[in-house]
Amino acid sequence: MHAPKPPTVISVAGLSKTYAGGFQALKNIDLTILRGEIFALLGPNGAGKTTLISIVCGIVNPTIGTVTVDGYDIRDDYRAARSKIGLVPQELTTDAFESVWATVSFSRGLFGKRPNPAHIERVLKELSLFDKKDNKIMTLSGGMKRRVMIAKALSHEPEILFLDEPSAGVDVSLRKDMWQLVRELRESGVTIILTTHYIEEAEEMADRVGVMRKGELILVEEKATLMRKLGKKQLTLELSAPLDGVPTTVANYDIALMNDGRDLVYTYDTKAERTGITTLLEELKRAGVSFKDLHTTQSSLEDIFVDLTSR
Amino acid sequence: MNLQAIRAIYFFEMNRTRRTLLQSIVSPVISTSLYFVVFGAAIGSRITEIDGIAYGAFIVPGLIMLTLLQQSVTNASFGIYFPRFAGTIYEILSAPISYLEIVTGYVGAAATKSIIVGLIILITAFFFVPVRIDHPVWMIAFLLLTAVTFCLFGFIIGIWADGFEKLQVIPLLVIAPLTFLGGSFYSINLLPPFWQKVALVNPVVYLISGFRWSFYGVSDVGVGVSLAMTCVFLVVCIVIVGWIFRTGYRLRN
Ligand SMILES: Nc1ncnc2c1ncn2[C@@H]1O[C@H](COP(=O)(O)OP(=O)(O)OP(=O)(O)O)[C@@H](O)[C@H]1O
Ligand SMILES: [Mg+2]
Numbered sequence: 001m002h003a004p005k006p007p008t009v010i011s012v013a014g015l016s017k018t019y020a021g022g023f024q025a026l027k028n029i030d031l032t033i034l035r036g037e038i039f040a041l042l043g044p045n046g047a048g049k050t051t052l053i054s055i056v057c058g059i060v061n062p063t064i065g066t067v068t069v070d071g072y073d074i075r076d077d078y079r080a081a082r083s084k085i086g087l088v089p090q091e092l093t094t095d096a097f098e099s100v101w102a103t104v105s106f107s108r109g110l111f112g113k114r115p116n117p118a119h120i121e122r123v124l125k126e127l128s129l130f131d132k133k134d135n136k137i138m139t140l141s142g143g144m145k146r147r148v149m150i151a152k153a154l155s156h157e158p159e160i161l162f163l164d165e166p167s168a169g170v171d172v173s174l175r176k177d178m179w180q181l182v183r184e185l186r187e188s189g190v191t192i193i194l195t196t197h198y199i200e201e202a203e204e205m206a207d208r209v210g211v212m213r214k215g216e217l218i219l220v221e222e223k224a225t226l227m228r229k230l231g232k233k234q235l236t237l238e239l240s241a242p243l244d245g246v247p248t249t250v251a252n253y254d255i256a257l258m259n260d261g262r263d264l265v266y267t268y269d270t271k272a273e274r275t276g277i278t279t280l281l282e283e284l285k286r287a288g289v290s291f292k293d294l295h296t297t298q299s300s301l302e303d304i305f306v307d308l309t310s311r
Numbered sequence: 312m313n314l315q316a317i318r319a320i321y322f323f324e325m326n327r328t329r330r331t332l333l334q335s336i337v338s339p340v341i342s343t344s345l346y347f348v349v350f351g352a353a354i355g356s357r358i359t360e361i362d363g364i365a366y367g368a369f370i371v372p373g374l375i376m377l378t379l380l381q382q383s384v385t386n387a388s389f390g391i392y393f394p395r396f397a398g399t400i401y402e403i404l405s406a407p408i409s410y411l412e413i414v415t416g417y418v419g420a421a422a423t424k425s426i427i428v429g430l431i432i433l434i435t436a437f438f439f440v441p442v443r444i445d446h447p448v449w450m451i452a453f454l455l456l457t458a459v460t461f462c463l464f465g466f467i468i469g470i471w472a473d474g475f476e477k478l479q480v481i482p483l484l485v486i487a488p489l490t491f492l493g494g495s496f497y498s499i500n501l502l503p504p505f506w507q508k509v510a511l512v513n514p515v516v517y518l519i520s521g522f523r524w525s526f527y528g529v530s531d532v533g534v535g536v537s538l539a540m541t542c543v544f545l546v547v548c549i550v551i552v553g554w555i556f557r558t559g560y561r562l563r564n
Contacts, residue, residue, distance in 0.1 A: 019564065020564045057404075057405040058404055058405050058563075059401050059404045059405050059563065060563055060564070061559045061563040061564060078407065079313070079407040079408075079409075080407070081407075082405060082406060082407040083407040085405065087401070087402075087405050089398075089401050091398055093397055093398030093399050093401065094397075094399065095397070095399055096397075097327075097330060098323075098326075102323075102326070106319050106323050107402060108319075109315045109316060109318060109319025110315075110316045110319045110320070110402060110403065110406040110408065111315075111316070111406055111407060112313040112314075112315045112316055112406075112407055112408075113315060114315065152402065
């Protein structure tokens with residue numbers, strides 16, 4: 001019997017990277033990726049996301065720190081570590097003169113796997129590339145090239161898939177297909193780490209979210225917890241009669257009149273001890289303000305993200 | 312050992328050669344044939360023989376070496392420079408392959424190609440001049456050793472270069488003059504004594520001399536010395552390539 005595999009699939013400890021020019025792109029990163037999860041890495045341009053991925057995949061040497069992949073050190077056991085990883089890099093880099101079929105088969109060979117035309121065919125069909133298999137890559141559109149890069153990464157049946165901004169330059173329908181594929185891969189047990197600038201994507205797809213800023217990993221959280229913890233909520237009261245101004249008795253609340261004085265919007269922090277809703281409502285009642293309806297809205301991951309990274 | 316990966320790289324590179332067949336194989340053959348016509352006919356009418364060998368036949372080993380060196384350096388440097396330039400190197404670097412396997416794949420393919428070109432020139436030569444090969448095994452050995460050594464050298468250039476100019480500068484400014492001055496078309500014994508000494512600093516002299524010995528049994532310097540020097544260049548290149556990979560120079564930084 002196989003012992004169940006440990007839940008950690010990638011472990012990054014004390015990782016820093018200073019590029020040859022002296023620029024420090026990563027500062028003491030600690031990160032654990034869990035087996036089978038979808039992990040979204042967010043952060044503004046230049047935060048260090050690609051650098052982090054490149055180190056784990058063996059493309060860039062770390063300055064200090066250790067990384068293990070499925071228990072294998074990326075330096076000492078680079079063969080075992082790298083053979084588990086498929087990488088779709090951010091840049092579209094392809095062998096322009098090769099055919100789709102040749103380049104995808106090449107990737108499989110590079111990762112030490114025996115030729116398996118049936119698998120390559122399956123991958124190409126999955127990515128709607130099969131009818132282009134004999135085309136030279138330079139004759140493909142940008143979105144197709146990106147799919148070729150995904151096919152290359154999947155050609156050797158990786159257990160871990162890195163997608164560095166997979167949705168850049170990809171149209172809506174392809175994006176949908178791609179996320180469908182990601183879900184299927186996750187279902188088959190593949191761990192997926194992706195970076196994106198489309199926060200809705202992280203919100204929709206990810207189990208956990210990490211946020212980077214200026215080379216630091218400033219936050220790692222379950223997506224749900226993150227939204228709960230950091231999410232601001234807004235309580236909107238639809239007033240029975242419009243007001244000219246906020247009643248003075250509640251002026252110390254984070255409150256604003258909207259919609260030509262017909263709505264009173266109260267913003268509160270869900271992670272605060274008390275939301276202040278009860279007292280606010282009491283104050284309003286005392287001030288003679290009545291309302292016909294109310295609803296609350298939760299801030300999106302995007303709001304949270306902007307809030308975090310702009311600090 | 313990731314044999315699949317070596318195979319993948321090797322055949323990828325050989326495919327590239329096949330696609331550019333004209334430029335890779337036909338053009339060196341044409342240019343060497345021109346050498347035969349120009350040097351063999353024009354100069355050969357004045358210098359009838361050197362060391363008892365007809366001049367046209369005498370220059371064959373030198374011509375093959377000239378092409379072999381240029382081809383090896385160009386093929387190997389381009390083979391590794393291009394993926395760096397295009398960015399496709401990411402895949403090589405992220406693959407579970409050792410340095411030795413990467414080098415074997417790229418250098419193996421580049422060496423194969425330059426040896427093929429060398430042999431084609433040899434065959435072409437048979438149509439023009441009376442070529443004789445006294446020591447075929449040594450001939451092949453020198454061919455192999457030189458091709459591998461200079462492909463490694465080319466590999467180093469391909470990693471060092473950060474632009475197409477640098478890629479071309481070494482074959483143009485270093486390899487070509489050294490080969491022309493290295494006795495491709497004459498015996499260095501024909502030089503004044505002072506210049507003979509100077510010539511001995513030129514590594515290519517040893518390659519050509521040893522190679523010519525394998526054809527006609529005559530050489531400018533001892534065969535043992537030729538062989539030893541060739542091996543020294545090989546080891547120097549291996550050491551540099553080893554250092555490149557250990558430090559990640561221009562690859563993983
Ligand atoms: N090869 C390099 N040499 C020097 N500096 C580099 C190199 N690669 C990246 N950097 C720098 O490291 C920092 C992090 O870059 P990185 O590509 O990891 O950012 P990123 O988070 O992926 O950004 P983006 O969202 O734009 O893709 C940037 O400031 C960048 O300029
Ligand atoms: Mg990036």
